[in-house]
Amino acid sequence: MIAIRKKAARIARRAGRVEGDIEEIDGAQRAAARRACPNNAPWIKSSSRPKRSVEPGSLSDFLAIPDRPLAVRDDGETMPDRVTPALLIRPLGPDAATVDALAGLLVETVAGGGSVGFMHPLDPGAAAAFWRAALEAAARGERIVLGGFVGGELAGTVTLQLALPSNQPHRAEIAKMMTHPRRRGRGVASALLREAERLAIAHRRTLLVLDTAAEEGAAGLYEKHGFVRVGEIPDFALKPLGGLTGTLIYYKRLAG
Numbered sequence: 001m002i003a004i005r006k007k008a009a010r011i012a013r014r015a016g017r018v019e020g021d022i023e024e025i026d027g028a029q030r031a032a033a034r035r036a037c038p039n040n041a042p043w044i045k046s047s048s049r050p051k052r053s054v055e056p057g058s059l060s061d062f063l064a065i066p067d068r069p070l071a072v073r074d075d076g077e078t079m080p081d082r083v084t085p086a087l088l089i090r091p092l093g094p095d096a097a098t099v100d101a102l103a104g105l106l107v108e109t110v111a112g113g114g115s116v117g118f119m120h121p122l123d124p125g126a127a128a129a130f131w132r133a134a135l136e137a138a139a140r141g142e143r144i145v146l147g148g149f150v151g152g153e154l155a156g157t158v159t160l161q162l163a164l165p166s167n168q169p170h171r172a173e174i175a176k177m178m179t180h181p182r183r184r185g186r187g188v189a190s191a192l193l194r195e196a197e198r199l200a201i202a203h204r205r206t207l208l209v210l211d212t213a214a215e216e217g218a219a220g221l222y223e224k225h226g227f228v229r230v231g232e233i234p235d236f237a238l239k240p241l242g243g244l245t246g247t248l249i250y251y252k253r254l255a256g
């Protein structure tokens with residue numbers, strides 16, 4: 001909450017609306033910041049919202065603040081005041097527009113060499129079929145597919161796999177983590193991972209497990225978020241553009 005206040009205060013101050021201690025920003029000042037920067041309105045608004053609690057099975061939208069500014073607008077132009085646009089993260093349902101957006105992201109990720117279980121070139125129809133089935137599983141409560149949106153456009157996704165054998169009800173798996181190439185390096189994956197962890201805890205999971213390619217995978221991202229490396233299985237899978245890579249296995253204990 002303090003970080004959110006600081007950012008709102010920075011925006012307001014840049015616009016000449018706030019003076020004094022950044023910790024002291026109040027509702028009126030946030031409103032001034034909102035008027036000064038309408039593009040950032042949802043983001044600023046989030047600072048005045050009470051934190052929502054999410055019950056298992058009743059998921060709701062929320063606004064997440066990336067680690068670092070997303071300084072590029074949806075139209076690709078640098079924002080004049082380099083204000084952070086809102087990143088909206090929400091669980092996705094099996095509608096056609098969502099399937100299309102996820103399929104496009106998957107095809108592009110694989111084409112760029114991302115190891116997410118597919119070979120390049122990935123047929124868009126096969127990508128859509130994968131996501132349709134995944135979102136139907138999500139609708140049955142077997143997993144949660146999160147989408148991160150910037151200006152209504154899908155910027156990234158991650159899946160929290162909940163349906164596991166009946167002797168492992170305490171754990172969940174992280175999979176299909178992808179950020180659109182244009183949105184990378186701005187904290188989208190970090191925000192998605194944090195929300196996946198929050199939802200895992202809400203579902204009473206105390207252990208998260210994942211794997212990532214040893215070559216060109218995302219080991220640094222997961223280690224930054226406290227995942228512990230167990231080891232490497234060599235020659236585990238083909239990279240999307242060919243050639244074998246090992247896989248790294250990670251876990252993270254969650255506060256119960």
Ligand SMILES: CC(C)(COP(=O)(O)OP(=O)(O)OC[C@H]1O[C@@H](n2cnc3c(N)ncnc32)[C@H](O)[C@@H]1OP(=O)(O)O)[C@@H](O)C(=O)NCCC(=O)NCCS
Nearest residue numbers: 114177178179184185186187188189190212217218220221
């Ligand atoms: C991996 C991926 C999801 C990261 O997305 P992102 O939105 O750019 O990540 P973030 O901006 O949230 O990065 C957060 C941190 O993780 C680090 N990080 C991100 N991707 C990394 C990678 N591939 N290797 C090492 N570290 C990485 C970043 O350096 C950053 O740390 P910093 O704040 O100290 O600089 C994105 O590069 C991607 O889609 N890759 C292709 C698909 C893929 O490999 N997915 C992983 C499957 S397990």
